Amino acid sequence: MSKLTSLFHKRTGIPENEKITFEKLNKVLEKTATSIPFENRAIIDNNKREVTKENLTDKILGKNQGGLCYELNPLLYYYLLENDFNAVLVTGVVFNQAKGEYTAVGRTHVAILLDYEGERYLIDTGFGANLPLKPVPVSGETVSSRNGEFRIRKADIEQGDYVLEMKLKHKDSDWRTGYAFDSRRPMKDFANLNEIQTIIAEHPESSFNKNPLITRLTENGNITLTDSTLTQWKDGVVTKENIDHGRFKELAKQHFGM
Structure with missing residues (x-):
């Protein structure tokens, strides 16, 4: 077992030598969501580091900190690769509920697409409290978890070709837009993660550079x-x-x- 997987299991409470199959991803996502916080202290404290596999492992698994989407989902992505899954990172644009429009900071949300037995799924552990806690099929099927209902709608918009929609338990009575993402543009150069970090840290309309x-x-x-x-x-x-x-x-x- 690799160092990252071993530390990931220790942080999330998964038995160290447990073999992770597709059927166990629900458990992995649940334990990740309850043990690793979504947080912006590095941005607020101006303590940013280059986003690399080594730095993410040190920050989140070694120092028991959390992170934002461009940290949490890449860490999970590396974990999935080490456990023999076929995954890629994609970027998206979050929908601003208050303004009723996609955010001005642009393509700064990072998520994961996973292919398994001829089907494609969205996986996300970096969307604050709005986590599906299960792989969400891009085919449009609704999945339900203790956090609510989630589905993906095919789209043809500037922000991407798919839209994640959600109905959070105890909070939403109707479906609402989470974010749009583009499956046609998987991330090939991970230097993009550092560009996203810079935008989130410096853009005047970023919601993560003002208060902890x-x-x-x-x-x-x-x-x-x-x-x-x-x-x-x-x-x-x-x-x-x-x-x-x-x-x-x-x-x-x-x-x-x-």
Whole structure:
């Protein structure tokens, strides 16, 4: 077993020598979502590093930190390759729900496409609390998990040829757009990940370069920490606590091990 896979299993609580099959990817995605937070501290603290396999392994698996989509999904991608899956990275454009349009920061979302037995699936562990927790077939079939319902719609738009749609449990009554992605343009040069990091860190309309954000799924919902609030969803019930800077550090350690 490789170093990355061994450390990944240790971080996520998967038995070290467990053989990962396609049927076990649901378990892998669940454990990843509950153990590795989606967070932007490196951006906020201006502590960016080159996005490489070695640096991702050190940051997320060695130092037990989290990351954003351009870190979390590439790490999972390397893990999938090491476990004999056929996967590629793709980029997409997130839909801004408040404005009703795709974000101005452009093609900065990173996700994974996986081919298995003649079918193609979207895999994503880097979309905040909006995670499918299962491979989503690009054929359009709806998948359901404890986090809600997810499906992919074929599209012919500037942002890509497919759109991820979701209906989050306890939050959405109707389908809404998550992001569009382009399956025709798999990432061949991983230097693009560093370009995405730069855009997210510097673009004036980036939502991740202004205030700290840490979130992860829990066994019965999710938890989100910012520099002003702690929000928890438990079995569909939401609680929110206003906090100060000192409390932020305390809660980051308590709930996220940071």
